[in-house]
Amino acid sequence: MSWLGPDDEDDDDEFDEADIRFRPNPKANRPRTKRRPAHADAQIARVLAVDRGRYTVLLDEDTPDERRVLATRARELRKVAIVNGDRARVVGDTSGDEGSLARIVGIEERTSLLRRSADDTDQVERIIVANADQMLIVVAAADPEPRARLVDRYLVAALDAGIRPLLVVTKTDLADPTEFLRHFEGLGLEVFTSALDEMPLERIGAALVGHSTVFVGHSGVGKSTLVNQLVPSAERATGHVNVVTGRGRHTSSSTVTLRYVGADGTGWVIDTPGVRSFGLGHVNPARIIDAFTDLAKVAEDCPRGCTHLPDAPDCALIEAAADGRLGPRGAERLDSLQRLLATFSDRKPRDDS
Template sequence: MSWWESDDDEDEPEFDESDVRIRPNRRGSRPRTKQRPEHADAVTGRVLGVDRGRYAVLLDEGLASEREVVAARARELKRKSVVTGDLVDLVGDTSGDEGTLARIVRIGERSTLLRRSADDTDAVERVIVANADQMLIVIAAANPEPRIRLVDRYLVAAYDAGIAPLVCVTKTDLADPDEFLANFSGLELPVFRSSTEHMPLDEIRAALAGHRTVFVGHSGVGKSTLVNALTGSERATGHVNVVTGRGRHTSSSTVSLRLETPEGDGWVIDTPGVRSFGLGHIDPDNILKAFTDLATVAERCPRGCTHLPDAPDCAIVEAVEAGELGDTGRARLDSLQRLLETFAA
């Protein structure tokens, strides 16, 4: 008779948890824990660019020890995206020596986040850059023809992100941009005009000094040419197809380039040219917040007011018609409504 069939309790062996053998290499044998390394020795840097899973990160910016290191994203970040402009914490080899690789273990809080979606029905956002405080919208007076709606979309994205927009019109020797720029007169945008014979580099540098400015524009407008002239870099430049009128994509990735000026250093963030800019992720309330004078009046609007021309009892419309907002009130309202219609379309 086996021991487990015995009726004699005194002969029955006793077992406890220490008698259980656990296979040491078996998956799942170790208890799971939510504890993660604190990385108290991590150092902070800023991401300058991303290339095939490797990140160029600047450490000790502005100090004698300033250096650029190459880093990979740590596994604990899971699916969190790391983008150009992010402040990140690094561990590992942060010497910057050739062949070394650090690890990004944390992403700092973002002050701004410029995003776009594939189209207006796609709520999935594509992050372009983090922590920029200005956007320079580069358009061409001709070849390719400027598109009002695309510029409107850039403006909506900038206002939603809390980024101040500026405009640079290139190729003004080919066409007069005044009629096109009149569409934005109510926005009080700083505008720079550039031609083949004259690029207002000093004026643009002064406006960008001390800022992190992201450059956006349709392919072929001369954005990379302007970036090269401002920073002394050698970003590839392209041309416009004479058959389709479309530009060729020359910048293939988003990258930060240092801008040295007498007024102080800044950063130019060059982005790939785009022909569309989806707004599926935008909060329309942020558009109105960018028009501070109109936003104050909008507090008197009925709940749910769209501020569009057909909106009943809109306080902004009534204030403009009554002349409360001065000579620029009508232009400001027209600009606001066009941007809101762009989002709603």
Template structure:
């Protein structure tokens, strides 16, 4: 009896062989794997405005008549890369911005700056706060909550490390005189804007923001989101009050969002924080923020910490020779305070 179906033993047939079997081709299964990726020459450039659980709010065709906001996800090849507010990205797919549409981020463009922080000073794993900002607006309150000079020092360290220009805004000056607090930074080339409670210094702030991408940081309850709402009336950022018992503000902003300022420029509002780790920063990054002192420090012995107890520090020798004027001595004090902050 034949083992081929439909063929009797008496029929003549050729001996069956596996090589004679016809295999239906599967183009996907048989396609050789490659690491080459599409060039995406049709991609459009987008600015990341928001990041929310794997979805990215983008502004595409910025400054053009067809400018619009779209929602995007990331391409598979970017799954190990962080995409943050302020990033410039290349986008493909449905960029119509219609309800329910979804585009895809396929490339992250080169970043000019990165504002980073770590969980604490012992953690060297950096967390990117925003990308491509060129100004850091540090918001503090003269009172309620009390200003924290050492937290401001940490913001300044992060700004100098990132190559971002710092700007200090002091709110609620009707509750306390900000002068004693500001003396901590007298030696720094630090622009300062002040405002009373319930007032927004728009006339003073607007020119400083125009043409720049500014990231706003500050302790909870200092009035940062109130400032953002005054600068961008359509922002609608939640605001809160300070606990009368603890003196602490309550977190009201839970996400980092970028807004276009009607008078010019961009402002990125960040959630209020109570700590700012510097585990990723090195000493040379701080010194670069003080170019006049860095030139003197070139004569320091190798490994010099530039702190007050550092042996044979050229900065001390310059001060003893009278080469530093009053402002120079104040700047030296500020530099050493920042370095001491970094050293823990």
């Protein structure tokens, strides 16, 4: 019994598979590869600012052709954090002309990374700045009151990153900072103090020459005012302290890199937004003592897992301080170390090996 009609019997090849047309899928049929362009013609640029997926970079630094260029990131860098201070490899339209857009295709190896976390329980790091070698911590003697514990956190982050810390105390006409500064006597910090209109700009500027310095501080301490005095073209917004809450208003909303030009040379100022907290969840406490090279050598004789805190049993550091083997300022430095380590007293050291 045939289901073919009278007009179908001679059309046996109507449904021949050779007549079926396939629509090609170039993406599916293309061989997979992990090869990326070499970008041998890429130029090295300094990242000066980051704003919603666009990066202001400086090309041909310190040459007659120096220019600022706006760039975006290459697709292969979509999971890579690009931050102020990075040395980026840039291709495309690097003219810097209005409407031009270059592309960042790589990041040079970083010499340092200053990081923070949301809080001490969060081990997800947020990179603040790359390749800085100094941190200038700005605090006020009053209005708002100085917070030694916040400064401790800045110091821990700096020591963890291998960055030299400096300290500026503003508004000394409102309060005497002597008692506050005693907390840091054992650290060998270079300290600058100033009244409202008597900022030691020459001394601070001299410390900036030849360095990349990240400025950090609580909101309302006068950090942006200091930046504007050091770099008059910066035009960073300044604010005031709320008389009710005692808190400063966040005025600098983004991190920006600025060139400092002084009588003795130039340097880089990296101004960051004011913060009221600084999480250290990413830091391994075991690395903090490494920044105290003189104490670290003595600590080699401590029992395994020693916290070096005042109640630590058989701590070689405590014993050496008691019998004077740490030297004339050894006890002060041990006290400073213990204060920093106390920040982590409720945490277990991480294994970063």
